[in-house]
Amino acid sequence: MDASAVQLERSEQRVIEPPVEMLPTEFSDWQRLLESRVGIVINDRRRYFLQSHLTARMREVGIRDYAAYYRYVTQGVDGAIEWTSLLNHLTVQFTQFFRHTPSFEVMESYLSERLKTSPGKVWSLWSVGCSSGEEAYSMAITASEVLRHAGLPETYGVFGTDISSEALNRARLGLYMAQKVQSVEASLRKRYFQDHADGRLSIVPALRSRLCCARLNMLELAKAPLSGMDVIFCQNVLIYFRRWLRKDILNQLVNKLTPGGLLVIGVGEMSNWTHPELVPLGDERVLAFTRRVA
Ligand SMILES: C[S@@+](CC[C@H](N)C(=O)[O-])C[C@H]1O[C@@H](n2cnc3c(N)ncnc32)[C@H](O)[C@@H]1O
Structure with a gap:
C-alpha cells in the first residue's frame, strides 16, 4: 500500500x-x-x-x-x-508542506532554467486541489527561493483551488500547528513563517499575499478562467476519480499550461498516460511533463 x-x-x-x-x-x-x-x-x-x-x-x-x-x-x-x-x-483533506520532495526539487530546477530562457516572465503557479494551502505555499516558497538566489524580485502568483470552502478558508488564513511545519527546512521556516504566542506558525504576509484561493470543482475545469500557467501541481486528488475522468481532467490541465509549462502529477496517480502536447520529464522520481513549444 x-x-x-x-x-x-x-x-x-x-x-x-x-x-x-x-x-x-x-x-x-x-x-x-x-x-x-x-x-x-x-x-x-x-x-x-x-x-x-x-x-x-x-x-x-x-x-x-x-x-x-x-x-x-x-x-x-x-x-x-x-x-x-x-x-x-x-473530502479527504490530508496534506503536508513539501509533501513529495522530488516534485519540488524538479520545480526548483525547472524555474531556475526558465529564468535563463524567459527572463522577466511573471510566473503563474497553480495548486489544483490545494486543501488547506500547504502545497500552494510550498510552491510559493520554491519560487521565492529561486528568485531570491538569482537576486530578483518576487514576480509570481500562486492560485490555490479546491472544492472545500473550509479548506480554502484555512489556506487563506495560512496559520498552522507547529507539528505541520516540522517538515519545512529550518532556514525556510525562519524566512517564511512567523511564530504565534499559542505555538502555531503563520505564513509571513509577503508570501501569503502571493496566494489567491478560489473554490473550483475539478469537473468544471473547462469553465475556469485560468490559462497560461507556468507550473501546475495536481497531486493526491486524481486517486479519488475513475480513470476516464482522470484523463479528462489532465487533458483540461494541459490546455491551461503555457507552452513550455510544467505539469506535476502525484506519482502512481496516472499510469500509461500520454498527451501529444506533453513531453515527459524523464526523472523517474516524479510524474511530470512539460508542454511542447509550438
Ligand atoms: C488529499 S487532498 C490533497 C492536497 C494536496 N494537493 C496534496 O497533495 O497534499 C485532496 C483535496 O482535493 C480536493 N478535491 C476533491 N475533489 C475535488 C473536486 N472535484 N474538485 C476540486 N477539489 C477536489 C479535496 O477537497 C481535498 O482538499
Whole structure:
C-alpha cells in the first residue's frame, strides 16, 4: 500500500460515533450523487467512511435518515448551501508542506532554467486541489527561493483551488500547528513563517499575499478562467476519480499550461498516460511533463 493510500485509510478511521447502517438503495443514491457532482468514487470499501461522515453531518443538522437528508441536499437553495458544507466532511483533506520532495526539487530546477530562457516572465503557479494551502505555499516558497538566489524580485502568483470552502478558508488564513511545519527546512521556516504566542506558525504576509484561493470543482475545469500557467501541481486528488475522468481532467490541465509549462502529477496517480502536447520529464522520481513549444 503506498503512502497516500495509508493516509487515506487513516483519515477514514477518524470516526466519532457509530453510524446508522445504510440501505443498498440509499448507498447507491449517495454514490451516484457524489460521483456525478464531484467525481469522487465511493466503493464498497469506503461505505463506512460515507456512513460515518453523513451521520455526523446529519446529527449536526438534526436529520435522522439518509433518504431525507439526500432529498434535503438535492433540493433548492438550502440544499445547495448544505451540499457545500457536506463536502467539507466528505473530502479527504490530508496534506503536508513539501509533501513529495522530488516534485519540488524538479520545480526548483525547472524555474531556475526558465529564468535563463524567459527572463522577466511573471510566473503563474497553480495548486489544483490545494486543501488547506500547504502545497500552494510550498510552491510559493520554491519560487521565492529561486528568485531570491538569482537576486530578483518576487514576480509570481500562486492560485490555490479546491472544492472545500473550509479548506480554502484555512489556506487563506495560512496559520498552522507547529507539528505541520516540522517538515519545512529550518532556514525556510525562519524566512517564511512567523511564530504565534499559542505555538502555531503563520505564513509571513509577503508570501501569503502571493496566494489567491478560489473554490473550483475539478469537473468544471473547462469553465475556469485560468490559462497560461507556468507550473501546475495536481497531486493526491486524481486517486479519488475513475480513470476516464482522470484523463479528462489532465487533458483540461494541459490546455491551461503555457507552452513550455510544467505539469506535476502525484506519482502512481496516472499510469500509461500520454498527451501529444506533453513531453515527459524523464526523472523517474516524479510524474511530470512539460508542454511542447509550438
Ligand atoms: C488529499 S487532498 C490533497 C492536497 C494536496 N494537493 C496534496 O497533495 O497534499 C485532496 C483535496 O482535493 C480536493 N478535491 C476533491 N475533489 C475535488 C473536486 N472535484 N474538485 C476540486 N477539489 C477536489 C479535496 O477537497 C481535498 O482538499
